[in-house]
Amino acid sequence: xxxxxxxxxxxxxxxxxxxxxxxxxxxxxxxxxxxxxxxxxxxxxxxxxxxxxxxxxxxxxxxxxxxxxxxxxxxxxxxxxxxxxxxxxxxxxxxxxxxxxxxxxxxxxxxxxxxxxxxxxxxxxxxxxxxxxxxxxxxxxxxxxxxxxxxxxxxxxxxxxxxxxxxxxxxxxxxxxxxxxxxxxxxxxxxxxxxxxxxxxxxxxxxxxxxxxxxxxxxxxxxxxxxxxxxxxxxxxxxxxxxxxxxxxxxxxxxxxxxxxxxxxxxxxxxxxxxxxxxxxxxxxxxxxxxxxxxxxxxxxxxxxxxxxxxxxxxxxxxxxxxxxxxxxxxxxxxxxxxxxxxxxxxxxxxxxxxxxxxxxxxxxxxxxxxxxxxxxxxxxxxxxxxxxxxxxxxxxxxxxxxxxxxxxxxxxxxxxxxxxxxxxxxxxxxxxxxxxxxxxxxxxxxxxxxxxxxxxxxxxxxxxxxxxxxxxxxxxxxxxxxxxxxxxxxxxxxxxxxxxxxxxxxxxxxxxxxxxxxxxxxxxxxxxxxxxxxxxxxxxxxxxxxxxxxxxxxxxxxxxxxx
DNA sequence: GCCGTTTTCGGCCCGACTGTTTTCAGTCG
Numbered sequence: 001x002x003x004x005x006x007x008x009x010x011x012x013x014x015x016x017x018x019x020x021x022x023x024x025x026x027x028x029x030x031x032x033x034x035x036x037x038x039x040x041x042x043x044x045x046x047x048x049x050x051x052x053x054x055x056x057x058x059x060x061x062x063x064x065x066x067x068x069x070x071x072x073x074x075x076x077x078x079x080x081x082x083x084x085x086x087x088x089x090x091x092x093x094x095x096x097x098x099x100x101x102x103x104x105x106x107x108x109x110x111x112x113x114x115x116x117x118x119x120x121x122x123x124x125x126x127x128x129x130x131x132x133x134x135x136x137x138x139x140x141x142x143x144x145x146x147x148x149x150x151x152x153x154x155x156x157x158x159x160x161x162x163x164x165x166x167x168x169x170x171x172x173x174x175x176x177x178x179x180x181x182x183x184x185x186x187x188x189x190x191x192x193x194x195x196x197x198x199x200x201x202x203x204x205x206x207x208x209x210x211x212x213x214x215x216x217x218x219x220x221x222x223x224x225x226x227x228x229x230x231x232x233x234x235x236x237x238x239x240x241x242x243x244x245x246x247x248x249x250x251x252x253x254x255x256x257x258x259x260x261x262x263x264x265x266x267x268x269x270x271x272x273x274x275x276x277x278x279x280x281x282x283x284x285x286x287x288x289x290x291x292x293x294x295x296x297x298x299x300x301x302x303x304x305x306x307x308x309x310x311x312x313x314x315x316x317x318x319x320x321x322x323x324x325x326x327x328x329x330x331x332x333x334x335x336x337x338x339x340x341x342x343x344x345x346x347x348x349x350x351x352x353x354x355x356x357x358x359x360x361x362x363x364x365x366x367x368x369x370x371x372x373x374x375x376x377x378x379x380x381x382x383x384x385x386x387x388x389x390x391x392x393x394x395x396x397x398x399x400x401x402x403x404x405x406x407x408x409x410x411x412x413x414x415x416x417x418x419x420x421x422x423x424x425x426x427x428x429x430x431x432x433x434x435x436x437x438x439x440x441x442x443x444x445x446x447x448x449x450x451x452x453x454x455x456x457x458x459x460x461x462x463x464x465x466x467x468x469x470x471x472x473x474x475x476x477x478x479x480x481x482x483x484x485x486x487x488x489x490x491x492x493x494x495x496x497x498x499x500x501x502x503x504x505x506x507x508x509x510x511x512x513x514x515x516x517x518x519x520x521x522x523x524x525x526x527x528x529x530x531x532x533x534x535x536x537x538x539x540x541x542x543x544x545x546x547x548x549x550x551x552x553x554x555x556x557x558x559x560x561x562x563x564x
Numbered sequence: 565g566c567c568g569t570t571t572t573c574g575g576c577c578c579g580a581c582t583g584t585t586t587t588c589a590g591t592c593g
Contacts, residue, residue: 026576030565057566095582097591130590134583180593191593221581226592237593239580252578257593264577275578 002044002476007067010076011035011060016088017079019098034060036258040311042506044476084111094142100135103128117143145233152188153232154465155181156495156532161231162192165211169238172207173198175246179253184305185535187498188465191235193253201240208238245277248288251295252276258310266298266314306538311506325538330550331530335364335405335428335456336490336518341386342367343375345523348386348402349393354524356400362553364428365390366405366518369417372434377409380422387425401553403427407458412436414444416451423453428558430490430518432458433471441471445478449487455559456516457482459492459499466496476507483512486559488548493533494520505540514557516548 015031018024037055038045046068051061063073080088090101090113104110107128108119116139119125126136162178169176173196177183180193196204201223209217209225218226218235226237241249252260253276267274272281278288279297287293292302300317304325307313316322337351338344344351348365355363367386368377378386387404394402405428409417412435416423423429431448433441448454460478463470482489489508492499497520500508505515517533519526537547544550548558 024565027565029576033566055566059565095591099590130584132584135590138582193593219581224580226581253593255593257577260593261577268577273578277579 002046003068004038004041004045007045007064008035008038010067010073011038011063013088014073014076014079016091016098017083020083020088020091020102022099022102030055030057030060033258038064040309040503042503042510086112089113090116093139093146095135095138096142100139103130113143145228148233152190153234154495154498155185155187155189155535156498156529157232158182158189158192158234159531161213161229161234162194162236165208165213165229165236166194168211169194169196169204169207172203175243176204177250179250180255183254184256184308185532185539187501187536191237194236194238195246195249195253196238196240197243197246197249198240199242204240205238239276241276243289244285245288247290247292247294248274248278249276251291254305254308256309259308259314262310262314263295263298263300270298272297304538306535307541309539323541323543326534326542326544326547326550328531328534330544330547331360331517331534332552333360333362333364333401333403333549334519334521334527334530335403335516335549336366336407336430336458336492337364337521337527338367338375338407339365339386341382341389342372342377343522348389349397351521351524351527352393352397352400352402354527356397358527360400362401362403364403364405366407366430368434369406369408371409371411371417375434377417378406380418383418383422405430407432408454409434410444410448412439412444414440414447416448416454420451420453423451428455428560429453430456430458433462437462437470438472441473442477445473446481449481449485453560454487456488456490456518458490458518459497459520460489461499461504463499464496465498470499475504476511479508479511479513482508486514488514488516488559491515491517491533491536491547492520493517493529493531493536494526495529495532498532498536500536500540502536502539505536505542509540509542509546514548515542515546 011031012035015028018028033055037053045064050056050064051058063075067073090096091098104125108124110116110119120136120140125131126133162182166176166178175197177195179195182189182192198204205225209220209227213229214227215230216228224239228235239253264274272279278285279294287297295302301322303313303317303322339348339351340346352363368375370377370379390402390404404426406426407430410431410433411417431454445457461470461475489500517530517537519529521527548556
């Protein structure tokens with residue numbers, strides 16, 4: 001893979017060091033911004049001129065080039081030289097910021113976690129000027145959370161919880177909505193933001209902090225409260241504004257931070273001020289009730305939350321060029337569903353009925369091939385038997401077309417797990433790597449795509465959000481080859497995969513590939529994970545025509561049809 | 565450290581809550 005992420009990490013690390021030393025905050029922000037831009041850059045940074053990217057100027061471009069040439073950055077070593085190793089990791093502790101960390105380092109000689117715990121235990125931290133018992137206690141609780149590994153969780157896990165809390169709030173107020181990265185459909189979420197609008201903030205805060213899922217209350221003010229819920233130690237914040245501020249607050253709390261910074265700065269150019277209460281000219285509020293109104297004061301159209309990452313959406317909106325993003329209702333079918341013939345839990349009939357209930361025009365049954373023993377992969381005879389059952393079920397169920405498919409293994413030698421004569425009998429073929437993650441994967445995938453019977457490449461990176469790194473692969477080479485061979489890349493919608501993700505999608509689209517959204521469902525409940533796949537697609541700026549299963553069956557430009 | 569048709573110097577988004585303070589700094593988002 002490219003070095004974008006490695007350099008981004010170094011820039012963040014330098015930012016931490018500068019922050020610790022109390023350097024100019026704008027310089028620190030410049031490093032942070034560059035780190036973000038690098039992480040989200042849809043391409044290989046070594047193949048472009050970094051200084052031409054917004055947010056990266058002459059100085060940082062030189063550092064990027066230094067890293068690409070030498071594998072390190074002098075400024076990095078320099079920034080860290082007088083800081084004990086590992087000390088900056090403590091910045092991840094909630095309620096412990098750079099000022100306090102520096103303070104305890106200078107005054108008490110704290111150089112690591114154990115020493116920090118010691119000065120809290122023996123009371124010496126609390127005795128410092130400006131500190132006190134409560135601050136010490138907050139940091140102690142922060143350390144607990146830090147140790148529990150409070151980290152971002154996949155959005156698919158957070159959504160049901162958030163929706164339950166939001167529903168509860170809606171019982172006492174008309175307007176309540178998730179905001180933050182969850183509303184933007186980011187693949188993982190950290191803290192959860194929920195916004196509500198009402199004249200009586202107190203009753204909403206009360207409803208919130210007494211919700212059965214709440215384990216502890218971190219903060220509770222007049223318009224804002226913060227709790228930890230009994231689910232992955234998730235922190236949930238609720239903020240209440242009055243109804244006239246609903247739109248402005250929704251924009252503000254949806255973010256992203258980078259998006260907000262840019263629109264506020266645009267507002268400033270127009271002598272306006274934007275905050276969570278509205279858009280102001282002097283003292284006078286000129287907008288704020290709806291999001292549309294807020295954007296309009298800046299000469300922009302409303303934009304979908306999934307785009308709000310400062311990746312060009314503001315410029316596009318100003319020019320009136322926002323894409324018409326694909327929507328959930330555009331999907332006409334799902335290709336990637338496992339039945340109980342392999343490792344799915346439901347039988348074909350149940351799956352087909354569920355798909356028809358979702359309003360699908362077609363549904364693809366897609367079981368594992370024989371080498372995936374652990375997933376009960378089908379040998380050729382079982383595949384025949386399954387296909388016969390599909391025909392039988394089809395006769396009894398009108399109104400939806402059942403497609404015969406397979407998720408065929410790309411074997412370690414690059415061959416497919418079924419011979420062509422078997423693949424030819426199917427309506428579509430999805431090829432996937434399930435073994436040999438470090439073994440020549442780029443070449444094997446390309447070889448698989450050279451077979452004209454392969455329509456789709458499944459979960460192209462192989463990563464899992466729960467921690468698995470994924471294939472050792474040159475992703476861009478694979479994407480380019482997919483575009484050349486007319487093979488669709490999957491946006492796998494399983495909550496732990498989301499593979500491709502938003503940044504990958506943008507890169508792939510730049511090569512000209514098409515996509516399918518596949519749930520990889522192993523039970524009918526998972527059919528609804530299309531919501532997550534659509535979220536990724538929208539974050540990747542995809543429109544309806546980019547996604548094959550947004551076409552009707554008669555018009556779908558599946559590879560085998562285009563090749564005919 | 566970045567950026568620019570009001571600027572190549574002097575700006576850089578804005579506010580709530582907490583805990584420690586007699587008016588504010590730190591953290592967070």
